[in-house]
Structure formats: structure tokens, C-alpha cells
Amino acid sequence: MTTRRTFIKKAAITTAGLGLAPAFSATMSGCAPSDRINIGLIGCNGMGFSNLRSFLEHPEVECLALCDIDESVLNKRAADVEKIRGNKPANLYKDWRRIIDNKDINLVIVGTPDHWHCLQMVAACEAGKDVYCEKPIGRTIEECNIMVRAAKKYKSVVQVGQWQRSDPHWLDAVDFIRSGKLGKIRLVRVYSYQGWNTSIPVVPDESAPAGVDYDMWLGPAPSRPFNRNRFHFTFRWFWDYAGGLMTDWGVHLLDFALFGMNVTAPKSVMAMGGKYGYPDDACETPDCLQVIYEFDGFNVMWDH
Secondary structure, eight states, X not given: OOOHHHHHHHHHHHHHGGGOOOOOOTTTTTOOTTSOEEEEEEOOSTHHHHHHHHHTTSTXXXXXXXXXXXXXXXXXXXXXXXXXXXXXXXXXXXXXXHHHHOTTOOEEEEOSOGGGHHHXXXXXXXXXXXXXXXXXXXXXXXXXXXXHHHHHHHTOOEEESOGGGTOHHHHHHHHXXXXXXXXXXXXXXXXXXXXXOXXXXXXXXXOOOTTBOHHHHHTTSOOOOOOGGGSGXXXXXXXXXXXXXXXXXXXXXXXXXXXXXXXXXXXXXXXXXXXXXXXXXXXXXXXXXXXXXXXXXXXXXXXX
């Protein structure tokens, strides 16, 4: 079997060669109700399964496969699908490449940690599948550019989990902002103060839990001993895998600000922050951060 490092090397070459989003409606991207949308989910914890649950509300959707590196999560979600649909998915995998290779699957949900999004989404597109990718689209600007080019090159339908773009009340707010009733807007303030974002105490490294393929979980990230603080939900507070609260909630709220103001990339960005609230805890990403984005005629200010 291909080793993790051999695979990563090959995958990096493949994605480098790409140097070269519509929403899913009730009819699932234009398919007739009689058609089957065969889904494979990669990453079954948290939002990955939440997204699958939403898809399963549509009768034309079938979940053919689940994939997770944690057997306990994989088995729990298989049982959850059985409760929803009356039967478990036909295929349970610990290696996500099995979903890519499964020719019966035509839609892939990528619900893995951020550092895996680029490789998995590009591989799915290359295999001729459509993709629903959890936010943020990628961990770096370079990854995001590769992913956009892949979607165009392989003509895949790709949607990123920016759910506010689909909710009617958000769209009503955008219409109001763009109507001019607020007058000339010079400053847009975006902030996120999360009560659940508490300190994470430092704990020692340990062996990975039984049933967890930790080497596969690391994937393209640097090799490190297992530490529970870096695993499952709290991966987002470590630079190897994510970008902290900015890429967790900022991608939602800042996207809405840009959507409302009808702009894309800023002219300049200035940021300052650090670990001020919990300087000695286990997290790496800032717990306090202020960012100013300069546009023509106005600024957007982020604060957390």
C-alpha cells in the first residue's frame, strides 16, 4: 500500500500541476427527482455529519460510504445514518482514497480538518465528482487558488459551507444594505466573541486512542506525537491544521460583510493581536486579534 509520505509527495506533485459556487437546491444541482445522488462523506465528526444529515432530507440522496480515521466516530455515524434512513451505508472506510476510487459515488462531502481540504477536494474533482467542502475552503491562499482552478479545470460543481449565502434572512439584509437606505458606508465592523472559546490547558503527549489512524489524520501536516488538544474539535487552534477563530468564524462573518458591500479582495490588510487572554494555555492561534481591510472608500474591521 502507498505510504502516507509517498502519497503526499505524489499528491503535492498533482496539485502543483494545477498551476493552470452554486448552491444545491431541492432538486440537487438540476438532477431530476428520479436520479440518485450517491454521497460519500470524508470526515464524519461535527459539521461533516451535519452536512450529510441535511442532504439526507432529500429522497433522491443515498449515502453510499462514510470515511473517518476514528473507528468510534465511524461506527457511531453509521448507526446514525441507519436511524435516519433505515439502513447503514454499504461502505465504511478509514482511508479517504477509497471514496475517491468508488465509481458509484458522484458527490463527496469533505468534512475533515482544514489541512486536508485541498488534497481531498482536488482529488474528488479529478475523479469527476462534485464536492461540498466545509469551510474554510483551504488553509492557505495558495491552497484556495489551487482548489478554485481544480473546480474549473474538471468542471465540477463545488460548494463551500458558507451557509449564510443561502439563508433568506441574510439575503434580505444584503438587499437592505445595497439599497442605499443606510447612506454612504465608510466602516463595516465585524466581530466574534464566543463564550465557548475557553482556555485549553496544556496536557502531555500520549499514544493515539485505539481505533484511530493518527498517521492518516496528520496527512500533509508535520509529523508530531499525538496530543488530545490537537485532535478532533480543538485542532482549529493550532497552525499546522487551521487558523484559529479567524478561519473558524471569521470566514462566515467576514464573507457576509464582503457580500453585503459587493467587494472581493481588499487593497491592503493590517493585523495585530496575540495570546493575551490565555497566554500560557495550549493554543497557538491568537485569542485577541484586530484586522483592518482597506477598500475603495471604506474599511472593514475585524475584532475577536
